[in-house]
Amino acid sequence: MNLSLVVWRQKGAQTPGRFERYEAKDVSPDLSFLELLDVVNEGLITQGIEPIAFDHDCREGICGSCAMMINGLAHGPQPAVATCQLYLRHFKDGETITIEPWRAKPFPILRDLVVDRSAFDRIIQAGGYVSVNTGEAPEANSIPVPKKDADMAMDAAACIGCGACVAACPNASAMLFVAAKVAHLGRLPQGRVEAKQRVDQMVDAMDREGFGNCTNHYECMDACPKAIHVKAIAFMNREYRFPRRKPGT
Amino acid sequence: MPEARVPPGPLPQKWEACRASLKRLSPSDARRYRVLIVGTGLAGASAAATLGEQGFQVESFCFQDSARRAHSIAAQGGINAAKNYPKDGDSIERLFTDTIKGGDFRSREANVYRLAQVSNAIIDQCVAQGVPFAREYDGYLANRSFGGVKVRRTFYARGQTGQQLLLGAYQAMMRQVEAGRVRLHPRTEMLDLVVADGAAKGLVVRDLVSGAITTYGGDAVVLATGGYSTIYYLSTNAMGCNVTATYRAYRRGACFANPCFTQIHPTCIPVGHQHQSKLTLMSESLRNDGRIWVPKRKGDQRSPDQIPDGERDYYLERRYPSYGNLAPRDIASRAAKAVCDEGRGVGPGGQGVYLDFRDALGQLGRRTIEERYGNLFAMYHEITNEDAYAVPMRIYPAPHYVMGGLWVDYNLMSTIPGLFVIGEANFSDHGANRLGASALMQGLADGYFILPLTLTAHLAAHRPRQEGPEHPAFGDARRQVEERTRRLLAVRGKRTVDDFHRELGRLMWDACGMERSREGLTRARAEIPRIREAFWKDVTVLGSGEELNQALEKAGRVADFLEFAELVCQDALHREESCGGHFRVEHQTPDGEAKRDDAHFCYVAAWQFQGDGQPPVLHKEPLTFDAVPLTERSYK
CATH class of the missing domain: 1.20.58.100 (Fumarate reductase/succinate dehydrogenase flavoprotein-like, C-terminal domain)
Incomplete structure (x- = not known):
């Protein structure tokens, strides 16, 4: 099949960017979307044009590296997959595909399609964990966890931290990302002990990073490659609703 | 040959005795030492978290944009431990014996025994961190079987066990970042090791955003940089996996052990087209319920549902009746290659065998299969455009893991003083073949429970002193x-x-x-x-x-x-x-x-670099087997 790509090119964080058009001729519909970019890049390099920079690593939808808007949709048109798991058979021969980086102020562009998502790390750093030191843990089966709770925790824990939820949200909100962690740990007895301060600290960190708020568009859920449900946001809101602790108490 | 420093005494008491004899540091002493850790996978992140908790200044480097993306994240199937929850006769002894035998008697007995001993504490630690392992309806932890093993000792979190364990370790590390004891350097690649005055004292790294090449000094260096399966170009490893960190250390004097011990995993999606950039693993856990077969007749072009049972060759069940579809990886891979070489392979180019769930779907129902492997079936569908609930999966072996790595002694230190190597990057525990669900176990054993003690003892014997760019x-x-x-x-x-x-x-x-x-x-x-x-x-x-x-x-x-x-x-x-x-x-x-x-x-073959164009020198570390007699490995 033949495809035309319109790709955002930007040399560095401080340089202005623009769209460039590249043709991909006679590519197999069995290629993954990133393999399409590989093929285009090989062609660019042989023409002496610097290849398109994009984050990618595991190429099986779990590391969360790959991140691009494809025809205006985070990770493209297929539901519940990351860009690396998107295959060309979902596109039409002769189609023009627009590829852009995540667009959100807390994710500054570094080059082409590569953005800085370290804001997510700082949110986890603020409280996305259970404070147990190595070697302090009790016997694993000493606390039974209802299967349903463990399953719901796992549903939320499946988040790969790619940032599609932010990119898809008209407010660039990170609510689904934060809520996924809050719900993962908050559903388990091991995470309950710090549940209150966790949600406070993580939401504060999210606000500090400049992410917007949730106004119930649910675009995040549609874009999420792991299909994490906005019920997690409801869970987080419930956890957050109670009076906040005063500093030092 | 460098000394392996295996402690004396009977096998079950070695680690306990060693632990008791290792020097410790108080948190106030520990904070005067700086440790440089390269890699943030299971081994690197768990080591950084634990050393941070103990008070050391930790500098953590990874080439990914976030520590959470290290390739451990992609491990699917599970992690072994000798908990014996299903009461099917498992024990530390048995996990040890299976691992020695699985490794075809090319690993160090004392290391493997310690690994089995530490395995249970890993599960405790991960559960306490909130790792959402699969559970039974009674609320207790669920187990399943893996290749080369007859007991159920594998703990799992759907098909995303590596992800959940890594997030646990990453979160523990981020807690230390918040506490100011771990400093992160993402998008930073180690390009050389600095050996000063005969010891590992620093790193040369490149900032992958600005391109700046700088050095970092510390009291010790830990490499947790994973494996080099991408040497085959197509492998199940992430695109960024590479040998640079360990190879550069080798050039600086660290011996490289058994580099040819690579693992080709039997259940991967076959190569589909010429622009293929990587291969996707289908978890070994699928072999619990899937049956592997090819047609008996060469060049049989019928669709699989048209081939009656009598004309199918369930070759693993036939050749290895005792283990059947759960034969170890090396054996299952070679058996697949053998039937394809005979011209009985299926799919494009005849490079594939069927992994068939027809019988399991009939016995257990689609819901159970979906619950166990739903994400894997979905992944298979995305890649091949085939529905494995309706037609058998096609699989073929692909490079997946390397048992070889930098040589380390019992304390996980390489032949360069102060250079420690953990996880897949070292050679230690898997011999010539790794059993499924043992990589996660080893990475976390090294990072949470072994390295923090042995590294502390090494540092305690030296005064804190970090060299800088002026050296x-x-x-x-x-x-x-x-x-x-x-x-x-x-x-x-x-x-x-x-x-x-x-x-x-x-x-x-x-x-x-x-x-x-x-x-x-x-x-x-x-x-x-x-x-x-x-x-x-x-x-x-x-x-x-x-x-x-x-x-x-x-x-x-x-x-x-x-x-x-x-x-x-x-x-x-x-x-x-x-x-x-x-x-x-x-x-x-x-x-x-x-x-x-x-x-x-x-013996372990440990190669020492002699300079460009010079043949490396081979050192042999003899292997002795006292607890498990050297026998021919048989899964028949």
């Missing part, structure tokens, strides 16, 4: 990295880095993959220098070194592969026996099984 060894190493980067950019030839990588990968797969021969390896050893020369004459890397330049990153990694590949082939050529994943066609039993030569090769 000549730092300046020299940095200038060498700068020079190499400049050379890569200066070639400006015609061929892309990937083009060379593909060429090397094909050569390695043919000559040093599932089957190796004297003739093939000799040819590869002659061919590799030719490809390397062509690379330095004709590679093209556009752009500059002072910017985010992914082609330059890749070029450095492929350049190292082009040197390291020779060592892999040399190791494979020298080992005139078959064991585990190392199968030399000259050495097989009449029925095609690996034939070990314990009289001559019951």
Whole structure:
């Protein structure tokens, strides 16, 4: 099949960017979307044009590296997959595909399609964990966890931290990302002990990073490659609703 | 040969005795020491978290944009422990014996025993961190079986066990970042090791965003940089996995052990087209319920549902009736290759075998299968456009893991004082073949429970002293990295880095993959220098070194592969026996099984670099087996 790509090119964080058009001729519909970019890049390099920079690593939808808007949709048109798991058979021969980086102020562009998502790390750093030191843990089966709770925790824990939820949200909100962690740990007895301060600290960190708020568009859920449900946001809101602790108490 | 420093005494008491004798540091002493850790996978992140908790200043480096993306994240199936929750007779002894036997008697007994001993504490730790392991309806932890094992000892979190364990370790590490004891350096790649005054004292790294090449000094260096399966170009590993950190350490004097011990995983999605960039693993756990077969007749073109049972060859069940579809990886891979070589393979090019869930779906129902493997079936569907609930999956072996790595003693220290190596990057625990669900166990055993003690004891014996850029060894190493980067950019030839990588990968797969021969390896050893020369004459890397330049990153990694590949082939050529994943066609039993030569090769091959163009020196660490007698490995 033949495809035309319109790709955002930007040399560095401080340089202005623009769209460039590249043709991909006679590519197999069995290629993954990133393999399409590989093929285009090989062609660019042989023409002496610097290849398109994009984050990618595991190429099986779990590391969360790959991140691009494809025809205006985070990770493209297929539901519940990351860009690396998107295959060309979902596109039409002769189609023009627009590829852009995540667009959100807390994710500054570094080059082409590569953005800085370290804001997510700082949110986890603020409280996305259970404070147990190595070697302090009790016997694993000493606390039974209802299967349903463990399953719901796992549903939320499946988040790969790619940032599609932010990119898809008209407010660039990170609510689904934060809520996924809050719900993962908050559903388990091991995470309950710090549940209150966790949600406070993580939401504060999210606000500090400049992410917007949730106004119930649910675009995040549609874009999420792991299909994490906005019920997690409801869970987080419930956890957050109670009076906040005063500093030092 | 360097001393392995295995503690004296009976096997079950070695680690306890060693632990008791290791010196400790109080938190106030610990904070005067700085530890540089490269890699943030299971081993690196768990080590950084634990050392941070103990008060050390930890500097943590990874080339990914976030520590959470290290390749451990992609491990699917599970993690072993000798908890014996299902009460099927498991024990530390049994986990130990299975691992020794699974590794085909090429691992160090004392290390493996310790691994089995530590396994249970890992599960406790992870559960306490909130890792959402699968549970039964009574609320207790669920277990399943894996290849090469007859008990259920594998803990799992759907098909995303690696992800959940890594997030647990990453979160524990982020807690130490918040506490100010761990400093993160994402998008930072280690390009050389600094050895000053005979000890590992620092790193040369490149900031992958600005391109700046700088040095860091510390009291010790820990490499947790994973494996080098991407030497084959196509593998199940992430695109960024590479050998640079361990290979550069080898060039600085660390011995490289058993580099030819690579694992080809039996259940991966076959190559689909010529632009394929990587292969996708289908978790080994699928072999619990899926049955592997090919048609009995050569070139049978019928669709699988048209082939009656009598005309199917369930070859693993036939050849290995005792373990059947759960035969260990090396054996299952070779068996798949054998039937495909006979012309009975299925799918495009005949490079595939069926993994069929028809019977399990009939017995257990679709819901149960979906619950167990839903995400894997979905992934398979995305890649192949086939519905594995309706037609059998097609699978074929692919490079997945390396047992080889930097040589370490019992304390996980390499032959360079102060350089510790953990996780897949070291050679220690899996011998010539790793059993499923043991990589996660080893990574976390090293990082949470072993390294923090042995590294502390090493530091306690030295006064805290961090060298800086003013030390000549730092300046020299940095200038060498700068020079190499400049050379890569200066070639400006015609061929892309990937083009060379593909060429090397094909050569390695043919000559040093599932089957190796004297003739093939000799040819590869002659061919590799030719490809390397062509690379330095004709590679093209556009752009500059002072910017985010992914082609330059890749070029450095492929350049190292082009040197390291020779060592892999040399190791494979020298080992005139078959064991585990190392199968030399000259050495097989009449029925095609690996034939070990314990009289001559019951040792760890540790190679020491002697300079460019010089053959490396081979040191042999003899392996003795006191607890498990050396026997022919049989899964029949």
